[in-house]
Amino acid sequence: MGVDYYNILKVSRSATEEDLKKSYKRQAMKWHPDKNRVNNKEAEAKFKQISEAYDVLSDPQKRQIYDLYGEEGLKATEFGAAGPYGNSDSGFLYNPRDAEDIFAEFFGGSSGKSRASHRNGVNGEAGRNQGNNAKPKPKAKAAAIESKLACTLEELYKGARKKLKISRVVPDEFGKPKTVEEILKIDLKPGWKKGTKITFPEKGNQEPGLTPADLIFVVDEKLHAVFKRDGNDLVVHQKISLLEALTGQTFTLTTLDARSITIPVIDIVKPGRELVIQDEGMPISKDPSKRGNLIIKFEVIFPSRLTLEQKSDLKRVLGGAVN
Structure with a gap:
């Protein structure tokens, strides 16, 4: 990508316009050549880099091209070079702005003034004393x-x-x-x-x-065919027969990341029972290493009718059952 403008301005790739302005002000005041008389050449180079980074990232069109194609793709357009934005039909020409002009927009002064006038602004903590340098009313x-x-x-x-x-x-x-x-x-x-x-x-x-x-x-x-989200938990409604509810069942479930997990049901499932499986829910956005729970809600399906013989067998089998 060439030069990393985000790193130069010390902002993230999701930085807002306000973030860019705050960071530019800090960096520009720190590296302005008039505040760095000893290492003047280094400061001047840094100052120009900071200004160029702000010029690109504060302009939506330049920033989009930079994010997609990097510094090379952006500056290829300066001379009408071939490329994604470098042809004559692109409607875009990259012309970097003068570093002192950008500085003057923030701290007063104009591009026609001499370096000495900028020096006065910097040495006096330019921009802090508004004086006659009233900022234009924002749109x-x-x-x-x-x-x-x-x-x-x-x-x-x-x-x-x-x-x-x-x-x-x-x-x-x-x-x-x-x-x-x-x-x-x-x-x-x-x-x-x-x-x-x-x-x-x-x-x-x-x-x-x-x-x-x-x-x-x-x-x-979007609605999901199997899972329903409840905060950080995932809920599954599982139907089982009366026989499975009484004798046990093992079933498999495919998770949202395509894993297959086996869920054994050993205890008798009474109507309304829920089975909670720890750490198989949704990731927690503030700490994706942690997860919510998976909650299995059972629905016991009762038979619509029984024969006399089946009723007799159930009475014989369950007659001595305890609660």
Whole structure:
């Protein structure tokens, strides 16, 4: 992937816009050349790397290309090179911004000012004293858009990656609306529950004068043919005959990760009885090494009728039975 921009900014791959801004401010103040007179060349190189990382990750389009194709795929577009985004029809050209321009956006000043003016800003803990460098009023943000994300119990048990193709409207280079398509990747974590939300900041439509809406996907569980989820537990309804309830039964069950487990039933099964098998439930999302329980709920099927002979035999066999 070449340069790891996430590592340079010291943020995770799921970092939000606010995370990126906070980390950039810390790193830029630390490595600005005017604050590192001794190791000036090293600081200048670090400062440029930090600025380039923020420039890429704070721009949704650049970040998407970087996540999919790395630094090489991103910068291949700078010269119109062939590649997934490097052809003339891509509508994207990577032009890195000046590091001092980015710094000035956060801490005041302008790109036309000399390095000396930036030095004054840095040495005075730039940006902390607002003075006349009033920040522009942020644009209002469109309301978030929520959509259900249907997941099987198997996916929520083992974890899975889902790829979703979305279409959204954004302004082109002339300000006219155009529709673009993107592939979003969602990594489901083992044990996630219904209602878990995954947010993609500013991936909604971009309307004039508004910051694009966030896209939010809400986990929903599909019905399963065998298992029903109850918190971190899994419930199975098992039908057994009256004879099996009285004499015992052994049955097998295929788990959500395709294992086959044997469940012996030795004791008499009374109506309403439940059998609890420890640690065979859903993973617990905060600690996937731990699991809930598997609960077997029995339903005893009674015969619809008995012959006189069968009744006589039952009386003879069960007549002396104790509770």
